Every structure is written in C-alpha cells, then in structure tokens.
Amino acid sequence: MAELNLSARQIYDQKFDVEFKGYSAEEVDKFLDMVIVDYQSFERELSELKNKVTSLEQKNATLKTYIIELEGKCNSLKEQAPVSSSDILKRLSRLEELVGNKEQ
DSSP states (O other), X not given: OOOOSOOXXXXXXXXXXXXXXXXOHHHHHHHHHHHHHHHHHHHHHXXXXXXXXXXXXXXXXXXXXXXXXXXXXXXXXXXXXXXXXXXXXXXXXXXXXXXXXXXX
C-alpha cells in the first residue's frame, strides 16, 4: 500500500510565507481545512479497510484449513472399499439375528 506523504496534522500545521502578490491567507486556510477533513476521512477509511482485510485474511486461512481437512476426509472415504446393497442387507440380517437371540 502506498505511504502518504502528509498527515492531517502536517497539513494543519503548515505555514506559508506571505509575499506582496501572494494568495489570500484566509482562502488558503479555508481550502486547507477542507483538505484536512478529507484527509482525516481517508485515514479513517484506510484504517477500517486494513482491519477488514486482516479479518478477511484470517477467515480465509481458517476456511482453507477446513477445505484441506475435508479433502483429506473425502480422499480417505474414496480409498475405502465401496459397500454394495447386498453387503448392507447381509449385515442387517446378521444384526437382526443377534438382536433376536438376545431377546430370547
């Protein structure tokens, strides 16, 4: 991010030499007052945006970690042998037999 050359305080404290055919000091002061207000607004907004970027970077890192975790789980599930319908029915049948034997 670009560094600012002036702060609002430096603009406020700036003094100019008065010359014979110079600018109206009052007009210059009014103009600089407007510049200071704008500068302060930009500084506040810049600070808020930096905070927001930091927050979003943290959230992004958290989500990336979560994605890596989910990809690992997904890959481990893919490596497991697929279960067919007949396997499920056989397991259910065995469980029913075990439950039936315990009830008697």
